[in-house]
Amino acid sequence: MIPSGQPSPATRVDASPPRPDDITTLALGDLAEGVEWRRPVLLDADLVVLVTGGHGTAELDFRPLPCRPGTLLRARPGQALRCEAARIDAVVVRWSATALRGLDVDAAADVPAHWQLAGEEADVLRNEVTQLVVDCRRQPDGPAARALVRHRLAVLLRRLALLPPAPAGGDAAGAGPRTENATFRRLRQEVERGYQHTRRVEDYAARIGCSVRTLTRACLAATGRSAKQVIDDRVALEASRLLAATDEPIARIGRRLGFPEPTNFGRFFTREVGLSPGAFRSARGGPAGNGRPPARRG
Incomplete structure (x- = not known):
């Protein structure tokens, strides 16, 4: 299931719900x-x-x-x-x-x-x-x-x-940082819960109980990116997933991610990814244009 919100009419691994102990x-x-x-x-x-x-x-x-x-x-x-x-x-x-x-x-x-x-x-x-x-x-x-x-x-x-950390200076293992400070971990958790509703650093700082400056320092130490960039990265990733793997209309994807106006979503996505939503979808094998959701399976 997609981490937050209603599941989209996507290409899924399994059309039937798994048993509780599957x-x-x-x-x-x-x-x-x-x-x-x-x-x-x-x-x-x-x-x-x-x-x-x-x-x-x-x-x-x-x-x-x-x-x-x-x-x-x-x-x-x-x-x-x-x-x-x-x-x-x-x-x-x-x-x-x-x-x-x-x-x-x-x-x-x-x-x-x-x-x-x-x-x-x-x-x-x-x-x-x-x-x-x-x-x-x-x-x-x-x-x-x-x-x-x-x-x-x-x-x-x-x-x-128990696997060892990635080799120093190398990224072949794809592990990324294996240790993070508590503030950055809390931010990641709160972003997972709230990225569809807010991209304001101030909102996440209030939820965690720290200052914006503290959040930014934690993000820079863990990722080299600011807190605002970390939040926007998560929104852009979810948009990319939905554009590439579903036929959900682009405007609806934007609304799900907190962009009531399609033009604002298009500007955000183009700035973050370097392609318009339609061009990104087409490049990943999806239909050109806005797309229509297919019939649900199962």
Whole structure:
């Protein structure tokens, strides 16, 4: 599901709602469900993707990530994913938001989005994923089997959380900063709750209980960007996801993100992304023009 607001008529990973304890394994191509990756798909579940063969590129939120055997991707609900599925073989572990309820594991832990496994680390994580796949496919459905699969997933996520930080000065792992100060973490949380309603730094400072200057210092230390830029980045990312992966009318996307006037949304998006909303959608495989929502599936 998209992090906030009503879900749009998007290309989804699954047309039917998952069971509360749903944990499944599938092939990479199954995620695209007939669209053959012509456009990104909006994810409505958490994913771990382990590349087992081939070479190619995956795009996660429009960032190209090189993939080869041993590449691991960690994707989250609301993100836009596109893969060269014809050139990459991978196993996908997919689970719903409540699959880990009651277990002492933080599914939201700061795990790298992209990691190239090597050595013992690769062997251990490959074995964890393989065993999870075996248990998902071979164990008969029942309370004991579901408990086993849930615990397998919890172990896998714990191991991912223990991955070392990205190499100093390098960005190949795609991890980004692994530590952030408390003020910046709070801002990110509040932005997730409120980016559709306000882009004012003053509003977030009031919610957190600090000054605008403190927020700006925290953002500059964590990202090199100001608090206002961090907030606008999040709005632009959500707009990009919806434009690329859905046929929702551009004006409606703008209203959902707090722009009652389409012209204001167009100016904001062009300033942040460098393309107009229509040009960005067309470049990502969507229809030119404003677009019309397709019929809902399922």
